[in-house]
Amino acid sequence: MINNDGKPTHQELQKRMDDIPAVWIKCPICGHAIYKKHMNEYRDCPECHYGFRLGAQDRIKMVCDEFEPINLDIKAPAKFNDPKYLAKLEKARKVTGLNEGVLSGIATIDGHKAAVGVMDWRFVMGSLGSATGEIIARLFEKATELNMPVILFTASGGARMQEGIESLMQMAKVSEAVAKHSKAGLLYISYLCDPTTGGVTASFAMQGDLIFSEPHTLIGFAGRRVIERTIQQIPPKNFQRAETLLKNGFLDAIIKRADMKETLSNVLALHEGGGSND
Template sequence: MSSMSKLFSANTRERTFQLKAQRDAGIAAPVWQAPQFVTCKKCERRATRQVWARSLYVCPNCGNHQPIGGYYRLSLVLDHGTFQELDADLQARDVLNFPGYEDKLNAQKSKTGLNEAVVTAVGKIGGIAVVTAVLDSRFFMGSMSTAVGEKITRAIEYATAKHLPLIIFSASGGARMQEGIFSLMQMAKTTAALERFGEKGGLYISVLTHPTTGGVTASFASLGDIMLAEPGALIGFAGPRVIEQTIGEKLPAGFQRSEFQLEHGFVDQVVPRSEMRETLALLLRLHAQGRKHS
């Protein structure tokens, strides 16, 4: 391929990526529309999508970090022009012929523009090549299906083969019940892939966002060499209401939130969304320098 063709291809890829990121942020309307308002899930502050997009969907009033789409999140951390999606055509399948599941999958695809609840890609952060995966809570609450497990496993294996650092942004309600045991099997599958990645000396940074629960927490989300979290994210296996009902006791304030998990050693640092790119770039540079001097 000529250099001109490569440039054209890269520019087309970047434009497509930015359009998807704008769609995720809700600001990609081709013609004028009446302003759409978004309400903070914590303090109920109300503002237009454009205002929320400028604040990276972090509430200016209370600091609550709203959930964001996969492409939009990647656009906030990857260097401009470096995004290359992996396994974009890999889709969810109705492996158990679960009643109504096929229709729900089609509805989710139409609503979100995604084929599955995870976007995987290779790109650069601060000039350092990295493999990334982002779970998108808009698609079946980021639940782990066979396709999600396969995409994440392939991303890990790509990072292993290319000797690249790996970053996974988790946001999930857990295993996808419509796929039963096949969904649960992805916990072992992704964990085994990470074990092989670690044996080759790979760096894995796990970023926990709201919420990270269930089988995702019990597998790849908790296995990072470095564990980061966004402020206020709910992180755990079962939710606090389930735990309270089970043990019959009231849990402490802030239980399972990022700050609680930091205090108890489960995460290494709580990083605001506005500082995430800079933090990841610093960690990648430190890792790269360490490899040079090892």
Template sequence: MDLYDNQKSTSKIKRDASVNDRIPDGLFLACPYCGVQMYNKQLGEHRVCAHCGYGFRLQARERVALLTQSFEEMDSDIEIVAPDFPGYADKLARAKSQTELGESVLTGIATIEDAKVALGIMDSYFMMGSLGSMTGEKITRLFEYATEKKLPVVLFTASGGARMQEGINSLMQMAKVSAAVAQHQEAGLLYLVVLTDPTTGGVTASFAMQGDITLAEPHALVGFAGARVIESTIHEKLPKDFQRVETLLENGFVDKIVPRPELGHVISQLVKLHYRAEA
């Protein structure tokens, strides 16, 4: 290739790069589970991979819009006094702005089809759904209200685990929420968990695994410690679907894997069956 040809080739590369710069972010997506690339419109309103059924992550308010016929939010004004941890206040402000939530869980009273439930939805876009002191407080209040009003609780879990910036206060939420769950169950009321991608750490070690019925979205990652931590501890390569809900289903930790578009109907039917049996 002579100098002239080389210059033509370089200018073509530059033109191609300028075209790429004008392509909006998120126009084409790769499925985090199967790797298939697709135009974002192919996901549909439920944001599900057409190839493998994996559900892309949703914000809590997006899920409310897809799942419920009515929703009355609770404890929307709850605020945390942020501990003096470097950069924490800024991270909280960004999370609130991005999700329009005050904390990493949205709670309220909802109608799913024609079933009335106390609904909680953890939001992975709020600091990776981490379990902070106010997250635990909101979930605890949800269970206490549901116990008082004799309502079933439906909780969608999504979390990276305890929020390290809050230290021991975050870890204490595991016990606090678990106590509220126990009181709700002692009253003979239904607690239904839906595991979504990802549900890990202290959330998995506590209330995510305490439901009377445990559903899950296809291919969601659910576990306690991360796969790399486990591999470095046991010095073995883990199976491909380790910590995926399909493996949990095989081993009895999940009752049913439900595609996202079917969740509303399945939840409403389970609630009706439980309370019809109790009548």
């Protein structure tokens, strides 16, 4: 719209501003501004190596040479029929191309076979619903059947409260599948991505034989505000970041994305008895 003096209205100016494509992205950790066209293949900050959030398919391409998906047809049961919740699920399916918030399959990494699962933060913030838990539990069961290690990339806001108590029950269901996999003497690598919080952190994310993380990943159970109100104190600024957890013994290593595939390949080789003393 144009005013009588020939100049665009405030609404028109705002519309034009909104239509300008964003060409810069700011690192949420160090504040470094990155020109989008110069973003590297690993989508991490060149200054502090914070990894910008990835969809499940992008991470699979980054890590796996081959990937055969399984359990693609599993979705939230029809009994969860609240219209608002159904609208959220439909939107998430369109955005991610997935029926649920985790993509699982049998993969090859530098010739090493593994069962791989990747939680997708774009699907209702990676929340743990009944279908999410079912897919992850089946991944561990399949790995146990095939005598394979599991690599699980977590990224979650916690339990999906639209499903009530059934969302919380997934913690126990997946943990049981993890325990059976462990009892069979098989390796479980838990790889924590930004963010890993709530019931996922309180269960299978922290049950790995090896627990890795990306730099500056947010890892915790309750949110900062809840903790502050509970303990009536102000926690340290980075108390829920990967570096603090590593310092206090909750992680085995923090691995930059550029080293992610090589590290996983080396660990799988050692697990198979293929490591060397070089």
